Amino acid sequence: MTGGPTNAGWDVRRRAKFERVRAGSANADGKVIRPAELKDALHAVIRPGDRVALEGDNQKQADFLSRTLADCDPARLHDLHMLISSVSRPEHLDLFERGIATTLDLAYAGPQSVRIAQMVEDGSVRIGAIHTYVELYARMFTDLAPDVVLLCATRADRDGNLYTGPNTEDTPTIAEAAAFHDGIVIVQADEVVDRVEDLPRVDIPGDWVDFVVAADRPFALEPLFTRDPRQIGEVEILKAMIAIRGVYERHRVVSLNHGVGFDTAAIELLLPTYAESLGLKGVIARHWILNPHPTLIPAIESGWVASIHSFGGEAGMERYTAARPDVFFTGRDGSLRSNRVLAQLAGQYAIDMFIGSSLQIDRDANSSTVTDGRLSGFGGAPNMGHDPRGRRHASAAWLQLAHGTGADRRGRKLVVQMAQTFRSAGVPTFVETLDAVEVGQQAGMPLPPVMIYGDDVSHVVTEEGVAYLYKAHSLADRRAALAAIAGVTPVGRKADTARTESLRRDGLVAFPEDLGVETRLATRSLLAARSIDDLVAWSGGLYDPPAKFRDW
């Protein structure tokens, strides 16, 4: 028998790491990089062609590191392959314009989506792929193991122990991908303290961390999950009433995720009023997977909510979540602990329902938030907005949607899309063909960037009613049920009155009157809170809204 290693060695990564850490140490005291020398340290540690993961989460941004990296010398640092889950800051793209980076793997690019699309077109950025958040992290353990990761914490000690605070988000996951595969872990912290005892708690052991640096200012954080109740109108309230009666009550939905938006915010604000009047408290909506939505405060205060596990935090909700530890997951120090990978796991396998809003839906119920030339990516919705075929335990709601016979019989997750038939300016939501199909072609994507696939959608809710798509036995029935609640959009105009009546009788379509929803009650007086100020009052002063949501 012959064989044995054909490689030059088996510890190429480890030896490289050793050399890089040694080089970076010239600009550090122990693990602590001297802030004025951060650029030198990055030049010393990172090598041309490296795969570099930059945090870049949905909410928090390691912006001292990203600003400094973008200011590095392209003669020394070039051809980097960046892994940035949320491309949300200008310097994320400056890296490419300056020639420091060439390839980008990402999950989401909300604020930078127009510029990305332009840069793809002019060839200044090469896209590896567009993922969901957890897909990108999954690849860090497979074919995209990072050489260097640039992360973000609230506080660090000199040994590298990290306190991430309420916005833990993705830091442990990205740190693990590097720390356990001879990658280098560099963390900016709002504050570097001497001893572990000076940390409120330890979210990540110092053992995993190579360098820390005190940031020039607190890391950037956007309040993405705050919706001002003032902007919730009667149509959202009507849709919320329809959803509560037609979906939550009907299927006895106990555990769920709410996407962010005014539709789901309206539902949250109707739980302590409308849903409570229906006797649903304690029966539905007890276990939640979502960021700490301020609009959920009245339901929490009214005793509706048993537990919430969160992907990330929300600016202004720190004191409130800390004061409600029976509901929120919190650490020994009392403050929120979030973790996107675990919240996504729960959101996929442990809950009855995902419900979110969509900007565009085709006749097969495929939906997308891509409605123009933007490359906005996927974020996290597809990981929850599908029927999880690896699930094997049952819940009452899941069994209600069971289908098939014999060995083929299985339950189904409720995947609910909410939409208003028309968006502002008379733009129809329901269309023959998603804009995403053309956007995908133009951007050279191998497949159209569909957010939620129609065959995963069990229900669609509009101000006209509910389409119970999971009950359809044929594609024709599915399309007819969707058309029946699509108003006078191009899709809705194909509805046939007689067929709609037949679908109502068979329970594939329900209008408000079929559900006992009195449309005349759909007024703002049903909202448990009608302003941010009301939310603050509900919270007993514990909620501290960010400045842009204050007007008092």
Next chain:
Amino acid sequence: MTGGPTNAGWDVRRRAKFERVRAGSANADGKVIRPAELKDALHAVIRPGDRVALEGDNQKQADFLSRTLADCDPARLHDLHMLISSVSRPEHLDLFERGIATTLDLAYAGPQSVRIAQMVEDGSVRIGAIHTYVELYARMFTDLAPDVVLLCATRADRDGNLYTGPNTEDTPTIAEAAAFHDGIVIVQADEVVDRVEDLPRVDIPGDWVDFVVAADRPFALEPLFTRDPRQIGEVEILKAMIAIRGVYERHRVVSLNHGVGFDTAAIELLLPTYAESLGLKGVIARHWILNPHPTLIPAIESGWVASIHSFGGEAGMERYTAARPDVFFTGRDGSLRSNRVLAQLAGQYAIDMFIGSSLQIDRDANSSTVTDGRLSGFGGAPNMGHDPRGRRHASAAWLQLAHGTGADRRGRKLVVQMAQTFRSAGVPTFVETLDAVEVGQQAGMPLPPVMIYGDDVSHVVTEEGVAYLYKAHSLADRRAALAAIAGVTPVGRKADTARTESLRRDGLVAFPEDLGVETRLATRSLLAARSIDDLVAWSGGLYDPPAKFRDW
């Protein structure tokens, strides 16, 4: 506006935790429980009716804790609700017979599956649900948050910092569910040392841990992923050749998971011989998600493997994995780091293919490992053995299986089932109806315990050939393609020769001769290693097989 908390308080869990920790501290020096007083400590910390997660992983077992818990006084500890992912030790069920526990949520019950089935029948255990591993963990963050978790580590310091060694598995996930929701974390360690500097590395911060106890003997660990090449026969070798040409080569499968079994072990042992002769080295099978299979050593040593991320470890593979850090994920101390949740994430979202063996397959390609009265559970296979509908990035193999048009067009994961047409004693693998259907009914399960659903299966490989089920446009074609490779089983006897020929022409079925597989070459001389001893030699003496696999 009225409202405000209706609860008695918002920190019931935290106050309860404080009291419990105080009570348990009577039997501890700081966080370190005196081993002789462990039973007293459990009596003091755990309360009747508690939800208790006991580790209970696929491989490692916190057996000092489980033996001691089973020896507790049922008058003091009763009605516990146990969360045990792998029910694999007698005392896991003694808990129920002794009246200490009443309800069980689990994922797998291999060695105890017969006894569980009997106990369910006689009413001595009430099953909450049977899950996959990660589903059960997902519920720990939703509706099954544990009050107490009983975990397992290799070494701990007096502050509770933990070194889990190569078998990290599920410890961080279960610890997080308790540590961040005011549950109590108790950890047995093979050794308790004074200072953090005495730990090879820190896998879990002491901040998360309430108590540690030195175990009376090293934790139990089973070598579940070791297959002796001596037991690989010519049929397995033929199937491996067919799979390599008909699936791996044809679809250019770069990233993959292998289920454990002799079929996949044969493939692993044919990579450096048969597959290498086909010029496939560096082209296929580069990135792996799997435990450190000893049968993969020859492929690794021959330079086939770029990376492996693991769910857990494997007994005897500690020195080998530590010596190959470019391939395996290892920590700062040089030893393996595993993590089931992250490996499952990668196995679901980042890889081209899952391939595993099945004991029973029906005509629709549904499969199950349940073939008699056992309640063996699901383990982890369903989480990888399905088409992940939340995936959005493309790979070459995934795109090869793309289907649909317009917005509906999407890629597909290869989900491959391997089977021999007959098991030993002439028992057919391919059957009209899975035994699981009847087992599920008898056990009162809401749905039949199907491991992999047929509509998720893209390929079936037998010694007769490959059925390319993903290419079928109708249910009739799917069934005919499967029948064509099912030999003279009840399913295979329905094959029609003319139709099979038509399916071969259309590429839905391939026989060995269609794939260029010379069946006469299917001999043991193709195996890169023919014995455990050969594997040791390939490893350069780094692999230390457990005693039961040694015969020299």
